[in-house]
Amino acid sequence: MSTTMTHDAGHHEEHPTGIKRWLFTTNHKDIGTLYLWFSFTMFLIGGTFALVIRAELFEPGLQIVNPQFFNMMTTMHGLVMIFGAIMPGFVGLANWQIPLMVGAPDMALPRMNNWSFWLLPFAATMLVAPMFMGAHFMDGNGPWFGWTFYAPLSLQYNHLAYFVFAIHLLGISSIMGAINIIATILNMRAPGMTLMKMPLFVWTWLITAFLLIAVMPVLAGCVTMLLTDKYFGTSFFNAAGGGDPVLFQHVFWFFGHPEVYIMILPAFGIVSQIIPTFARKKLFGYSSMVYATASIAFLSFIVWAHHMFTVGMPVAGELFFMYATVLIAVPTGVKVFNWVATMWRGSMTFEPPMLWAISFVFLFTIGGLSGIMLAVVPADVQYQDTYFVVAHFHYVLVTGALFGIIGAVYYWLPKWTGNMYSDKLAKWHFWLSLVSVNLTFFPMHFTGLAGMPRRYADYPLEFTRFNQWSSVGAFIFGFSQLLLLILVIKCIRGGQKATSEVWEGAEGLEWTVPSPAPYHTFAIAPEVK
Amino acid sequence: MSVSNYKKTARRLLGAALLLGSGQALAERFNFQPPVTPVAHDIYGLHMMTFWICVAIAIVVFGAMFYSIFKHRKSQGAVAANFHENTKLEVLWTIVPFVILVVVAIPATKTLLYLENTSDAALTVKVTGIQWKWKYEYVDHDNNDANNVSFISTILPDQIAASSSGNSARIDKLNTPEHPYLLTVDHDLVLPINERIRFLVTGNDVIHSFFIPQFGIKKDAIPGYVNETWAEIQKPGVYYGQCAELCGKDHAFMPIVVRAVSKADFAAWMTKKKAEAVKAAEEASSNKVWKLADLIKKGNEIYHGKGGCFGCHGANGLGGGPFPALKGSKVATGPVAKHLHTVIFGVAGTPMQAFGKQLNNLELAAVITYERNAWGNNTGDAVQPKDVAAARKAP
Numbered sequence: 001m002s003t004t005m006t007h008d009a010g011h012h013e014e015h016p017t018g019i020k021r022w023l024f025t026t027n028h029k030d031i032g033t034l035y036l037w038f039s040f041t042m043f044l045i046g047g048t049f050a051l052v053i054r055a056e057l058f059e060p061g062l063q064i065v066n067p068q069f070f071n072m073m074t075t076m077h078g079l080v081m082i083f084g085a086i087m088p089g090f091v092g093l094a095n096w097q098i099p100l101m102v103g104a105p106d107m108a109l110p111r112m113n114n115w116s117f118w119l120l121p122f123a124a125t126m127l128v129a130p131m132f133m134g135a136h137f138m139d140g141n142g143p144w145f146g147w148t149f150y151a152p153l154s155l156q157y158n159h160l161a162y163f164v165f166a167i168h169l170l171g172i173s174s175i176m177g178a179i180n181i182i183a184t185i186l187n188m189r190a191p192g193m194t195l196m197k198m199p200l201f202v203w204t205w206l207i208t209a210f211l212l213i214a215v216m217p218v219l220a221g222c223v224t225m226l227l228t229d230k231y232f233g234t235s236f237f238n239a240a241g242g243g244d245p246v247l248f249q250h251v252f253w254f255f256g257h258p259e260v261y262i263m264i265l266p267a268f269g270i271v272s273q274i275i276p277t278f279a280r281k282k283l284f285g286y287s288s289m290v291y292a293t294a295s296i297a298f299l300s301f302i303v304w305a306h307h308m309f310t311v312g313m314p315v316a317g318e319l320f321f322m323y324a325t326v327l328i329a330v331p332t333g334v335k336v337f338n339w340v341a342t343m344w345r346g347s348m349t350f351e352p353p354m355l356w357a358i359s360f361v362f363l364f365t366i367g368g369l370s371g372i373m374l375a376v377v378p379a380d381v382q383y384q385d386t387y388f389v390v391a392h393f394h395y396v397l398v399t400g401a402l403f404g405i406i407g408a409v410y411y412w413l414p415k416w417t418g419n420m421y422s423d424k425l426a427k428w429h430f431w432l433s434l435v436s437v438n439l440t441f442f443p444m445h446f447t448g449l450a451g452m453p454r455r456y457a458d459y460p461l462e463f464t465r466f467n468q469w470s471s472v473g474a475f476i477f478g479f480s481q482l483l484l485l486i487l488v489i490k491c492i493r494g495g496q497k498a499t500s501e502v503w504e505g506a507e508g509l510e511w512t513v514p515s516p517a518p519y520h521t522f523a524i525a526p527e528v529k
Numbered sequence: 530m531s532v533s534n535y536k537k538t539a540r541r542l543l544g545a546a547l548l549l550g551s552g553q554a555l556a557e558r559f560n561f562q563p564p565v566t567p568v569a570h571d572i573y574g575l576h577m578m579t580f581w582i583c584v585a586i587a588i589v590v591f592g593a594m595f596y597s598i599f600k601h602r603k604s605q606g607a608v609a610a611n612f613h614e615n616t617k618l619e620v621l622w623t624i625v626p627f628v629i630l631v632v633v634a635i636p637a638t639k640t641l642l643y644l645e646n647t648s649d650a651a652l653t654v655k656v657t658g659i660q661w662k663w664k665y666e667y668v669d670h671d672n673n674d675a676n677n678v679s680f681i682s683t684i685l686p687d688q689i690a691a692s693s694s695g696n697s698a699r700i701d702k703l704n705t706p707e708h709p710y711l712l713t714v715d716h717d718l719v720l721p722i723n724e725r726i727r728f729l730v731t732g733n734d735v736i737h738s739f740f741i742p743q744f745g746i747k748k749d750a751i752p753g754y755v756n757e758t759w760a761e762i763q764k765p766g767v768y769y770g771q772c773a774e775l776c777g778k779d780h781a782f783m784p785i786v787v788r789a790v791s792k793a794d795f796a797a798w799m800t801k802k803k804a805e806a807v808k809a810a811e812e813a814s815s816n817k818v819w820k821l822a823d824l825i826k827k828g829n830e831i832y833h834g835k836g837g838c839f840g841c842h843g844a845n846g847l848g849g850g851p852f853p854a855l856k857g858s859k860v861a862t863g864p865v866a867k868h869l870h871t872v873i874f875g876v877a878g879t880p881m882q883a884f885g886k887q888l889n890n891l892e893l894a895a896v897i898t899y900e901r902n903a904w905g906n907n908t909g910d911a912v913q914p915k916d917v918a919a920a921r922k923a924p
Binding site (some may be wrong): 010023024059060061062063064066067068104134139141144145150152154155156158168172213230239240243244245246279280281282283284285287288310311313315318319322326327328329330334336337340341342343344345346347348349350358361365366369370376377378379381382384385386389450451453454455456457458459460461462469 | 558559560561562571572574576578582583586587591593594596597602603604607609610611612613614615618619622623624625627628630633634637638640641642644645650658688691692693694695696697699700702704710711726730734735736738742746747749751752753754755756757769771772773774775776777778779780782791832849851878879880887910
């Protein structure tokens with residue numbers, strides 16, 4: 001195949017440079033890179049917001065910001081991390097890897113690919129812009145109503161239109177990205193790669209893309225109703241006008257719960273790529289992994305109201321959503337068991353990607369188990385809107401989704417840059433992150449059980465101790481991420497040359513092309529047996 | 530010093546030490562606060578059962594994983610096996626978790642039905658979440674709505690002041706066992722023990738949530754909805770709760786304080802409250818013309834207390850952020866009619882509420898008079914209850 005590659009490269013080796021390369025690119029690798037840098041930038045911005053929150057909560061009393069600004073920080077932290085860091089991070093990985101993994105020369109719709117990326121910087125700007133409006137920055141003029149923007153609270157916000165249009169742009173970008181991914185996977189697989197031979201990462205992204213197409217329009221409808229309530233006198237969510245504030249939550253969480261899986265399914269895929277590589281053993285239960293992913297995706301549409309167990313639903317509704325929610329534990333359990341069974345009697349080594357993948361399995365499972373506790377309605381009445389929930393969703397989103405993305409970067413970075421990275425720096429980054437992330441989020445289980453509500457700018461003295469642990473952990477975790485930045489920059493600049501296989505046990509089409517992957521790959525489709 | 534004095538001092542010291550000890554215990558709390566209602570006890574049991582099941586699952590899964598990590602490593606000479614599926618095993622680990630979940634779901638269903646059954650209440654209290662205070666209304670204590678006792682419970686201004694000062698020494702000093710920091714309000718919710726109490730929970734402006742951990746209660750307070758929940762308090766004492774649904778700026782500053790007393794004490798308290806209510810109603814509806822100084826004095830109390838005006842417009846009337854200043858403002862120094870209208874009916878699309886529903890004519894007259902004369906506004910206007918009554922009818 002390498003001969004066909006060289007032959008082909010002669011025709012296509014136009015390689016634009018400078019700003020135009022990035023602005024007008026239709027190359028999936030360039031666009032993937034853009035997505036990943038965008039995601040990392042937003043990750044640092046969202047992380048800074050988190051550190052403001054943790055600094056303020058280090059001790060009782062308001063030392064740094066006022067409550068309004070604090071609310072703005074919790075809101076912007078959530079929005080920036082979800083829509084700016086995690087989702088674009090996964091799309092970046094999809095852009096780089098899906099064509100390489102299915103043996104396609106590029107994404108199916110390259111020009112739309114360019115557009116879906118370039119909407120993002122504008123959307124992000126529009127999202128943060130209101131923070132700088134108003135007389136004083138410290139007043140907190142940005143969105144301050146929580147990332148869930150519940151009506152009627154969000155209707156009290158002055159610059160709501162900015163928020164609404166930012167969400168619209170993000171949604172359009174996501175939908176286009178999803179269409180592109182589906183089109184690529186369904187139409188551009190190499191001959192011989194049947195659906196049930198696709199790598200798990202490709203499978204999970206295919207399912208995720210369908211989830212995106214299904215729910216992003218619901219989010220768009222939700223924010224549009226908010227917009228007309230605020231500016232055009234409708235009363236969708238205004239009880240005084242005959243509207244229904246709870247309707248907002250039903251619509252929002254009908255988007256919101258599948259959204260949770262949008263942020264975790266690709267990470268499942270990543271871990272399912274990494275573990276077999278470093279266990280030097282085929283993935284256990286490939287087909288059950290696929291079916292489990294599809295079941296989780298299906299169930300994600302019928303569990304949304306478990307975010308709303310305290311709104312006063314009819315008992316029958318509460319029972320239905322409790323039963324449906326605990327059911328998710330079954331396919332999720334299957335996945336965890338399969339990963340453990342893949343490690344079982346393997347021949348394991350612990351390079352950085354494997355470290356992140358194993359800690360993903362361990363910590364995501366902790367988040368999954370607290371999820372079972374949360375599904376039990378009467379107990380959820382106690383947990384709801386306390387730090388217990390905050391602990392739960394950070395275990396699935398930070399040590400789940402984020403660890404998945406970081407693991408993927410460590411796994412494929414040598415393929416992208418052609419260089420191996422510093423193992424020593426990678427291990428420092430991993431161990432510091434692992435210890436500090438638990439120091440940050442584990443004590444939150446206790447603060448939550450003791451009854452501290454979330455989104456509180458100040459708290460009674462009994463909650464001090466655990467908040468201090470969380471704050472110390474958060475600062476270590478935050479600054480440790482700069483090691484990743486240093487590592488990536490060093491790896492781009494040079495280092496030991498990577499082979500095309502990179503990892504000893506690696507299997508799949510992406511490892512058949514040279515490292516770094518040439519600008520154009522698979523111009524002639526490879527044959528999959 | 531006499532012997533009895535020594536004894537008294539010793540007792541006080543011992544008491545202080547015990548309280549400090551309990552404070553310490555609180556600081557180290559890893560689990561729920563002690564339950565004091567039947568529902569809260571059931572929830573606690575359910576919570577611990579689910580927790581231990583999760584621990585057991587974790588031990589099995591992580592045990593297998595770490596065993597594998599230590600034994601099946603290349604550096605130990607492990608050679609990878611070839612298997613990659615096993616139908617029996619896969620069916621087994623689909624069915625076993627399912628069975629475990631059924632085991633959890635059965636008591637969960639039972640407790641849920643118990644906690645959602647709000648019938649046969651001896652006493653009904655309507656709870657309204659307002660930005661950022663709670664209104665309590667004893668609905669049908671004697672089946673006569675006219676005699677309903679109701680009041681608004683607001684955090685004490687000294688708590689907010691200490692919080693915004695960010696000064697730990699000041700906060701520590703303010704925090705006492707009887708008046709814990711951020712959990713101290715002007716009027717406690719007084720309730721009888723050993724009686725089924727039904728709470729009707731609703732919201733005035735945005736969604737709040739009525740959360741009392743030791744009662745096993747959390748119910749969202751939603752405008753346009755009346756949600757129900759209940760409690761039967763088993764022990765006299767003071768119980769604390771906080772708002773659990775983000776409701777804007779002072780979300781963290783609208784605590785719930787319940788004082789649970791014996792039935793006899795509750796009846797006595799209720800009689801006293803009723804007498805007060807009757808007196809206040811008479812005063813507010815009388816045609817008495819109030820002196821400026823009296824109105825300002827009363828208005829000062831409402832501004833910094835029941836009305837909760839200081840929460841947004843500041844103790845100094847300077848506002849902050851999106852909240853307008855009252856000092857020198859057009860509304861507070863302009864025509865009285867506009868000021869009355871703003872306070873009584875609120876401003877749509879902003880957090881400015883319709884206070885006409887929360888305060889009586891005298892209280893409104895007093896607080897408006899205060900705003901028109903404090904912080905150098907010096908308009909000299911003395912707004913009277915009858916002006917408020919007239920303004921309520923204005924279009």
